[in-house]
Amino acid sequence: MSELRDRREKLFALMKENSAAVIFAGAAKISTADEFYPFISNRNFFYLSNIEQENSILLLIKGIGEKKVYLFVDEYNELKEKWTGKRLTFEKAGKIADIQNVYATSSFENMLSMALAFTNNQYGNISTLYLDLTPELKIKEAYSTTNFKDFIALEYPHVNVEDIYPHFKMLRMVKSECEVRELVEAINATYSGISHMLVKMTPGMTEYNLADIFEFYGREHGRHELAFSTIIACGKNATCLHYPYEQQNDPILENRMVQFDLGYKHNGYCADISRAYPVSGKFDNLQRDIYTAVLNCNKAVINYIKPGLTLLDLQNFAKEFLRNECIRLKLMDKDDDIGKYYYHNVSHHLGLDTHDISDREKPLENGNVITVEPGLYFANHGIGVRIEDDVLIRDGHGECLSHNIPKEIEDIERLLQSKERY
Ligand SMILES: [Mn+2]
Incomplete structure (x- = not known):
């Protein structure tokens, strides 16, 4: 059939x-x-x-x-x-x-x-x-x-x-193999767009320039529509979660991090990917600490995913994990301050809609595709980091569909330092 x-x-x-x-x-x-x-x-x-x-x-x-x-x-x-x-x-x-x-x-x-x-x-x-x-x-x-x-x-x-x-x-909420293939296509195309954008990224450019490069590349390669309005935010601007295109007028500064949250559609299916990279190509100590806390949480949540858990279970797990990371790294004044630095949900379903229709109370099951997107936002330090992957629940565990898109510190530094500069 x-x-x-x-x-x-x-x-x-x-x-x-x-x-x-x-x-x-x-x-x-x-x-x-x-x-x-x-x-x-x-x-x-x-x-x-x-x-x-x-x-x-x-x-x-x-x-x-x-x-x-x-x-x-x-x-x-x-x-x-x-x-x-x-x-x-x-x-x-x-x-x-x-x-x-x-x-x-x-x-x-x-x-x-x-x-x-x-x-x-x-x-x-x-x-x-x-x-x-x-x-x-x-x-x-x-x-x-x-x-x-x-x-x-x-x-x-x-x-x-x-x-x-x-x-x-x-x-x-339960994706067929065909739907999973469409999502993988959308994610892979988005990865190509990100790679192209990074090659073109130079300090002094404006945030919207990067958004335009990503969007134009998608139209040129497969006429991809956007899953949602592209977010490019440098430094403190990344503390605004849905920092709008109309406001993306600040320069991409060498000593800052640049956060991007973006995705193309493929045959209607949406990718939703976030990464945060140091513009200079090398993390400084504070950037590295905050980034590591979020990365550890992203990986821990993906490992934690299994059928039977709800999105609220994942959120509680992520919040507690980030709280402990921030205590360990002495990033908070008070131990119960985590809500000041992490103020969104860790997951939503993904499909024909970026925030796909779903019953958030229904326990996860095989065939679900959800995002995993913990973040930490320190306006006082001018740093916002969100690391977002798209994850399929298959055979009883979480399978990261966007694992190719670099998120390990060594991979990011190698990529940014080796790229051809225009
Ligand atoms: Mn998302």
Whole structure:
């Protein structure tokens, strides 16, 4: 069975008998006047279809003894194509999604009514309709999530609406081999981008120059989109966790560390990598101490990972580990100060979203992919260090997918000192 069919089968298995599900790709949102934000399909829709086109809809029907999948995409519109470019043909859309029944979006409501309006119809008696009830999700030009739900209540009062979002959480938290391969591709491409950026890095450059180099390289090599806005932060700026591109105007100074937190996407799957390197190519004593504390913690958490633990268990472990490291290295005035120097979570799930949808309370299991990203941030010393790897849980332990990207002190110093300077 193909990957997409397999995902849809897994969703069917979670749906009740005599139910249907409607999942919208969504509509582009207006940013101002007649400008739109870049469009990206609802990730739950994409997960089942690989279709990245607005106004597309999936209808899944689990009737008595049969399961049906319908895909709806906009019909060909000559004038629209002249303005905004090519759209998927029904044939192409069906091929991408591996779905035989492809119809025009304009016929969606009729099809829905065929499934819902009558009892004992060709599908049986559909009594439950699943919708993605993520708040404020804009799903179709005419609807928001809530008014589509109202529309169903009005038109089909015998149909009970349920939220399908929790089912997607369960499915998307466990990655297939195919998804793991996509993530590895994204991570390897990100590593290439990092290597290229480091070769080009010279003291005196501006933070945004490095971000631009990383982003341009990704577009040139595989047209990779960004998993999230690139963070390049020198010195004290690294103490701001999501230091924004618009503020990345400070110079990369030789005696400072540069922190980067970045990632490309590959076929929709996101890499999320952080490293902190000394700009000079050599760690000074304080940089080395702080870096070593974070590196030890990063490795200890990866070793600690096993099925059954929760993300909170990892966080508590990381926090205690960092606290002990800071005491050992005399980096804190008071032993209980760790919250001042480490103020985020150590892990999140990773996949089609950088902060992938997940149940953070659910114990880890094989097939999960999570980040491990401890950090220490000393504004008083002008040093922030976060070391982030992407880790697959496989065969009962954590397998680091980003292990190639240098993080040992000797490897970093060798790399930075040997690189060709431009
Ligand atoms: Mn992260």
